[in-house]
Amino acid sequence: MSEKAMLVDLSKCTGCRGCQVACKNWNGLPAETTVNKGSYQNPPDLSPSTFTLIRFQEMDDGKGGLKWLFRNDKCFHCGDPGCLKACPVPGCIFKTPEGAVIIDPDKCIGCKYCYHTCPFSVPQFCSKSEKMYKCTFCYDRQADNLPPACAQACPTGTLIFGDKADIYKMAHKRVGEIGGSASVYGDQYVGGTHVVYVLTEPADAYDKLPEKPKIAGSVALWKDVLKPLSMVSLLGGVGAGFLYYIMKGPKRPDLEEGGDSHE
Amino acid sequence: MSNGAKSSGCELIEVTSSFERLVHWLFAGSCILLFISGFGLMYHTLDFIARLFGGYHALKYVHNISGLVFAVSGFFAAVTWFKDGALFTADDIKWIATGGGYLGKKDGVPESGRFNAGQKIYYLLKAATWILMSLTGIIMWFPFSFSRDLVILCYPLHVLGVAALAGAVIMHICLGTFINPGTIQSMLSGKCTRAWAKLQHGKWLKEYDEKNR
Numbered sequence: 134m135s136e137k138a139m140l141v142d143l144s145k146c147t148g149c150r151g152c153q154v155a156c157k158n159w160n161g162l163p164a165e166t167t168v169n170k171g172s173y174q175n176p177p178d179l180s181p182s183t184f185t186l187i188r189f190q191e192m193d194d195g196k197g198g199l200k201w202l203f204r205n206d207k208c209f210h211c212g213d214p215g216c217l218k219a220c221p222v223p224g225c226i227f228k229t230p231e232g233a234v235i236i237d238p239d240k241c242i243g244c245k246y247c248y249h250t251c252p253f254s255v256p257q258f259c260s261k262s263e264k265m266y267k268c269t270f271c272y273d274r275q276a277d278n279l280p281p282a283c284a285q286a287c288p289t290g291t292l293i294f295g296d297k298a299d300i301y302k303m304a305h306k307r308v309g310e311i312g313g314s315a316s317v318y319g320d321q322y323v324g325g326t327h328v329v330y331v332l333t334e335p336a337d338a339y340d341k342l343p344e345k346p347k348i349a350g351s352v353a354l355w356k357d358v359l360k361p362l363s364m365v366s367l368l369g370g371v372g373a374g375f376l377y378y379i380m381k382g383p384k385r386p387d388l389e390e391g392g393d394s395h396e
Numbered sequence: 397m398s399n400g401a402k403s404s405g406c407e408l409i410e411v412t413s414s415f416e417r418l419v420h421w422l423f424a425g426s427c428i429l430l431f432i433s434g435f436g437l438m439y440h441t442l443d444f445i446a447r448l449f450g451g452y453h454a455l456k457y458v459h460n461i462s463g464l465v466f467a468v469s470g471f472f473a474a475v476t477w478f479k480d481g482a483l484f485t486a487d488d489i490k491w492i493a494t495g496g497g498y499l500g501k502k503d504g505v506p507e508s509g510r511f512n513a514g515q516k517i518y519y520l521l522k523a524a525t526w527i528l529m530s531l532t533g534i535i536m537w538f539p540f541s542f543s544r545d546l547v548i549l550c551y552p553l554h555v556l557g558v559a560a561l562a563g564a565v566i567m568h569i570c571l572g573t574f575i576n577p578g579t580i581q582s583m584l585s586g587k588c589t590r591a592w593a594k595l596q597h598g599k600w601l602k603e604y605d606e607k608n609r
Binding site: 359 | 405406431437438439446452453455456497498536539544547548549551552555558561563564565566567569571574575578591592594595596
């Protein structure tokens with residue numbers, strides 16, 4: 134199967150939240166009891182039972198009024214996922230050939246490493262099951278040649294699912310049509326994400342959207358430099374101890390001499 | 397200086413207290429468990445370690461709980477051996493310059509007190525990494541209570557501590573066992589032979605004899 138991707142064309146989003154509901158429906162996720170804090174946004178954030186949501190944001194339109202920014206937020210399914218780099222359990226976080234990045238809850242030990250190492254802080258911890266959850270890119274639906282539930286439900290054509298190469302092309306074509314401050318977001322970051330935005334505003338205008346997402350330098354230092362160095366240190370210690378013993382031998386006290394002279 | 401009763405190199409004298417031995421083995425035991433479980437959590441290829449402990453979930457708890465023992469016993473270790481380990485003398489500088497007799501010539505190595513300069517360096521390394529590993533470990537355990545920047549800084553710092561410690565701990569074990577026969581008895585029965593004390597901690601033996609004359 135070829136690599137897949139999803140276009141999120143924010144110029145077409147009306148904030149209907151069909152994607153949110155379809156996601157809950159397909160994945161069997163319960164609704165959350167939330168509190169109205171004076172915003173249309175509900176639930177307030179991603180959670181172990183909310184894999185995708187619309188972020189509602191009011192923005193100064195520069196003419197003394199306000200305009201809505203809607204953003205469908207979920208896992209970006211990075212080409213080079215920070216969560217996967219950090220996960221200590223083999224096979225717990227894995228990539229499918231189509232590009233989906235999956236957390237297997239059965240293998241998750243709840244170490245929470247994937248939360249902060251994700252450039253978007255997407256994985257969510259469930260304190261009841263002590264495991265992390267996030268969008269699966271509906272890889273179970275993909276296996277049956279169905280688009281992810283959110284894309285299936287989207288009535289405006291904001292969410293389009295298809296082959297990665299086609300989706301990337303569509304995104305750039307659409308940005309050319311819109312012009313102005315519109316841009317493609319995702320294909321140039323973290324190994325090329327499998328969810329790409331057409332943003333109508335500069336990236337920094339959107340809440341909780343990193344301007345230039347990347348795997349943090351400290352995470353690379355941790356896994357690519359210090360991890361092998363710790364093994365070198367361990368084996369170096371063993372080697373040095375053994376070499377010293379066979380080359381110079383042990384330092385034995387002389388029990389016969391009454392402990393008064395030893396040289 | 398040696399009279400009849402003390403003339404035998406085989407005579408045993410007490411060199412560590414029972415409290416010291418308890419602190420040492422709590423600290424050492426937790427440290428070894430942390431190393432084994434930590435390497436099991438760091439290297440996917442070492443997944444036999446997880447199987448040994450009953451899976452990755454169990455391995456996480458082994459690491460966390462022995463981490464607590466490490467943090468508490470490390471405090472007592474740092475306090476108990478502060479006077480022996482943290483204060484350097486002119487003789488210690490000379491000891492380091494001569495490689496303690498381990499590296500280069502064996503002549504001109506000054507007699508050691510209760511800790512030789514190498515052990516003092518090991519004390520300082522353990523004290524520094526005790527603080528580093530405990531602090532970064534707690535932050536990694538509760539990542540939602542701290543900022544993202546701090547947490548992702550702790551991941552490399554924690555492994556930097558491993559890199560600094562792993563070789564040193566292995567050397568400590570080698571030096572305390574087969575390279576220096578008779579040494580581990582000091583941490584098991586707490587007793588050493590006069591001959592061992594004379595060879596390894598001559599200055600300390602003299603002070604011991606002064607006190608027990």
